[in-house]
Structures are given as structure tokens and as C-alpha cells.
Amino acid sequence: MHSSSITFSRRGLFALLAVSAAMAALLAGCASAPSTLATPGTKPKESTTAVRPAPTVPKQAAPDDAAIEPRFAKWVADFRITARAQGISEATLRSAFDQVQYLPRVIELDRAQPEFTRTTWDYLDNAVTPQRVTTGQDKLQQVRAEADAAAARYGVPPAVVVAIWGMESNYGGNYGNTPVVDALATLGFEGRREDWARHELLAALKILDSGDIARERMIGSWAGAMGQTQFLPSNFLAYAVDADGDGRRDIWGSMPDVVASTANFLVRSGWQAGAPWGVEVQLPAGFDYGRADMAVRQPSAQWAAEGLRAIDGQPLPELADASVLLPAGARGPAFLVGPNFRAVLRYNNSTNYALAVSLLAQRLGGGPGVQAPWPRDTAALSRSQVVELQTALSQRGFATGAADGVMGPATREGLRRYQRSVGLPADGYPSAELLLRLQQP
Structure with missing residues (x-):
């Protein structure tokens, strides 16, 4: 559900460094993710940007947070007891928690509720740029062998995996440098989503315990999403793959593992091999716009019988349980989307994100962008x-x-x-x- 990228010091002598770090955070931008988190395995809502660079976060508490540290240490000590009871080794607990730090900027980002939203066309303008398409085509060739191997095993086209890679970390250019254990411990201690954070933190400890990655290399976004295609720890445990055969699942440095893990996530989320994500369509006169809803599903043949046609006039592709999507309402482009679009939604539960991944993959494969005009005279409501x-x-x-x-x-x-x-x-x-x-x- 898919994807998408700030160091305070402790004492007053370093206050200037704290301010500098905060400014760097603003310049770096926030990672984007889909819906507000309540369920393990889904990502917290970050900002609605199209590329998902994960922001860096302060590694130490600011002076005003000094009083928090004893309570944070007590929370960590209690969690160590829980983790030990779950079978986490003492060596892993020492590695994870002996130097763990409370990150106040993580709390600031988690609590942030942006007042202004973005229209779908603004999102896509930023996500599916000519530069991202050109870079993605180059990256697709660079990882062709790994992507072809994953496609043969999982049935997910290389362009789709590379599009997610581009969306989540700008093709590996920025997947964050926030220590995942610190971020999740901070979120768990703060308490707004403690159950979710504890679940993900325990999953992170299991990853460390298995030897897949060292603690210092387990980095990602402020919200705990990790690696080049931004897996939460629980999703790593469920879907990460050791494709290069070195005995470790490494979504930070091994492209075979990155590509195979992402494809495995999609196929386990309902991806259907050989089927398209969807198609841009023309709606018939008199179409009931109330039926343009992801909950209304029927085969594309039935939609065709009702008068829907592909935007280029060709017959509709075969899609099971297809829905009409109107991301800009009746005045904007229309799409018929099927199970594979919904699989991308499970990677990141945002229709803007899923549409951007689908269109970027289409462009990487030499296909067109959106053909119908967007209602650019319409502003998004705050x-x-x-x-x-x-x-x-x-x-x-x-x-x-x-x-x-x-x-x-x-x-x-x-x-x-x-x-x-x-x-x-x-x-x-x-x-x-x-x-x-x-x-x-």
C-alpha cells in the first residue's frame, strides 16, 4: 500500500546546530504515504507529495525534551521485557536499545495535519515528470536482469516494480537516514498509535535478530518505512525475499532483493499476471456518475456493454471486477481499473499514488500519459x-x-x-x- 525523505543536540551550546537541522528538515521535505495508520503493515500518513523522500530526523533530544528522557528510558526498559518474552536475544536487545534515542522531530511530523491538499493533476505533474520517466527508463535497463527474474517468478512486469522504486525513493536516491528502531520507539512512547508502533518495533527486532541487516544500516523514513521501496518492518517479515542467495534479505543494498521483495508484495496483495492495471476510458452519454466508485465492481465486458470505450477507441482490455475511477470528478479524465490497481493500493492506500505508479509504469514501457484534459481551473478544498x-x-x-x-x-x-x-x-x-x-x- 504503492510508495517514498532531519539532528538536534543536547545542550544549549549546540542550539545553533539544532536550528540548522530544523531548517534542513524543511528543505528536505516530507515523505508521503497513504492513509492514517491504525493497522499493522500499513504506513502512517505522511505528506501528500508525489515522490517519497524520507526526511532525516534529529538524532538527539532537544534541550526542552530533557525531561522526557527518563520517561522514554522507562518505556524502552519495559518494552525490552516484552521483547525478551517474545524470544528476542539479549545481543539484539543490547544492539537495538543501549544507544536508542528519543527523536522529537518524529513526533512533530506524525502530528502534522497539512491544511492544504493537492489535486490529482498537481500530484501527477510532480510524480510522472519527463525526467522521472527518462531516469526510470535508464534504471529499468540497469536492473533488467533482476527485474526479468522477478517477473518470471512473480508475474509482475519490470516497469511496475521500477515505478514503485521511483515513487518510494526516487530510484534509491533517497530512502531516508532515520534509525528505524529510534523512530518506532519514539512513536510507541508518545502513545498516539502505541499498539501499531509496538507491533512494528517488535518486527524490527525480529529482523535484527535474524541477521538480515545490522542496526546501523536499518534506516528509513520518520514513520519506520525502510529501504529502497519503503517496507514497514512487518511487511518486511511477510514479503521480503533473499533473491541473491546470500542468506540475508537486504532491501537497502541488494537490487535482486529489492526487486523481488517488491514484486512478492504485489503478488501477495492480489496482482494478476498478464492483466493490465486499467485503462483510460470515455464514458457514454448519460453515465450514472454515482457508479464511479471503487466499491462498484464488474467485468470490463459488462462496462463495455454499457457503452464505455478506451480513450483511443479500442475495445476495453479484459479486466475482472473493474471499477470506474474519476479522480477529478465528472469534468476530468476517467479510468477503468482492475485488481492490479487495487494491489498497488494495498502497497499505499492512496488513489493518487496508485494512479501515479500505474501511469509511470505505462510511460516507462513506452505507453501514453493521460489523454483527456484535467479541470485545471478547479482548486482543491483545504x-x-x-x-x-x-x-x-x-x-x-x-x-x-x-x-x-x-x-x-x-x-x-x-x-x-x-x-x-x-x-x-x-x-x-x-x-x-x-x-x-x-x-x-
């Missing part, structure tokens, strides 16, 4: 504007659930019901025009 939209819909009797600023399924359904009630295309797409209309007496 989180506070989405709250206003949800509140206005609920006040009019179109329930949206909690007014939390997130366009989830309940909000989209409430918006669709409102659109139908006033004779608008029921695409569930939020816009400033709709918000203004809802707020009028």
Missing part, C-alpha cells in the same frame, strides 16, 4: 473547507459522518445524494462551487 462542506451537508440532511476534513466514503456518499437532489452529476467530487452553493440560504 481541510477546513472540507469540514465546512461536511457540516453544510449534514445540516441539510445529507449525513457525512464526523466533520473531520477528510473526504471519506461517507462524505462522498452524502455529497452524491445532495448532487442528485439538485440535479447535478453525482460524482461526489468536492469543489469550491459546491461548497458555496451549500452555504447559501
